[in-house]
Amino acid sequence: MPDLLTIGELSARSGVAPSALRYYERLGLIRADRTGGNQRRYARAELRRVAFIRISQQVGVSLDEIREALDSLPEARTPSPQDWARLSASWRSRLDERIRLLTKLRDDLDGCIGCGCLSLQRCTLNNPEDTLAGEGPGARLVLPRPTDDPTLAGSLS
Amino acid sequence: MPDLLTIGELSARSGVAPSALRYYERLGLIRADRTGGNQRRYARAELRRVAFIRISQQVGVSLDEIREALDSLPEARTPSPQDWARLSASWRSRLDERIRLLTKLRDDLDGCIGCGCLSLQRCTLNNPEDTLAGEGPGARLVLPRPTDDPTLAGSLS
DNA sequence: CCTTGAGTTGAAGTGCACTTCAACTCACAC
């Protein structure tokens, strides 16, 4: 019934490199039992955690926030489908927002392709929220700072 | 008619930190004339280049690729609206693809919230392209590697 | 028993996109 996975097996199943799995463990995102010889053995439930981690990353959430989310899971029992649903749902608005922003960017880009602008005059690309008055002449570009959004910033890093 | 901008002015107008502008210059993304005292002076046209850079980053393009795109602009003359339109349009399919992926992720997440799964069985979240057969039992998770996409990997860095 | 592939560790390295720092110089208003 335990049916534990080695790190190689979890890696193959999850598509996540062993080094990344060890890294996740260091950050407290997943956990493993150990054999007498100190090797990791993962419960099958860890597969779901890894799945959640990868999905969350696609939503643009940092590992730190993912850890916080995972910390909210009950420790006493194996998380239920409802537990996972709750966590997944918590990213929903973030995902919506990212989709909205990208869609707006696309439409604006279409408009600008039409008008050939990319200029600093009244183009919504350069004045996204129409909030530029009162800070001297000239419009601001795009988003003031991409610092916080890994999706858009490239660092995206 | 020249009407050159200092780095502080370009920074204020573009919303990009002076240190980032110098960094862009090192990478060959923008250029500046120099005063007798070695200070940078930017032609107004550089504002469009910076606008293009920030927009491109939001699309999820790396600075390296942005540089390549900018290199395709004519050197002899100031880029025309059509030049900028061509470059912007070149990101379009990428933007579409990113929007498509995120929308799919959202819908899948909705489905999984409904079914409460996040399991490794037949859930499209875990088997995005239905391309898992032939590599042993068990499904793969999500995307095999997030390595190449700064949008999804968490790095806009 | 022995080989071999898989696993272990901590420390260091990578790539990207910047930022910070120290030490110095410019440009401009008064």
Added chain:
DNA sequence: GTGTGAGTTGAAGTGCACTTCAACTCAAGG
């Protein structure tokens, strides 16, 4: 002329998400 805020440089540092490495141990088949 002088003070001050803005600008200059190269080198080093940052944050994130990992990967790589060297040196070593484990586990399982023959």
